[in-house]
Amino acid sequence: MQITVDIEKCCGAGQCVLAAPDVFDQDDTGVVVLLDPTPPTSQRTAILEAATLCPAGAIKVGA
Template identity: 60%
Template sequence: MDVKIDEEECVGAGQCVLAAPDVFDQRDEDGVAILLQTPTDEQHGPTREAALLCPARAIHLSE
């Protein structure tokens, strides 16, 4: 799974971090989401959920 975050679209809501805390975090200075690691097979479900929960639709997934 390839994960891209559109930093310009991210509003810093943090839903991605709540859904997949091992995959996403937020920068301290502005709250923009960052990718911590490429999701493992076990993390695909939470990563998909994070993308769906993102209010700005700033997370883009490709298989």
């Protein structure tokens, strides 16, 4: 699984951090920080939820 984030789209809602705190964080301004671009498959459900919940569509998940 490969994750990418578009920090230009990020609106700082923080839903990604709530859904997958081992994969996402926020910097001091609230912008998403990708902690692990290739997380284990055990995180798949949480990551897909984070991408779905992102109001800005800033998170993309690939195979």
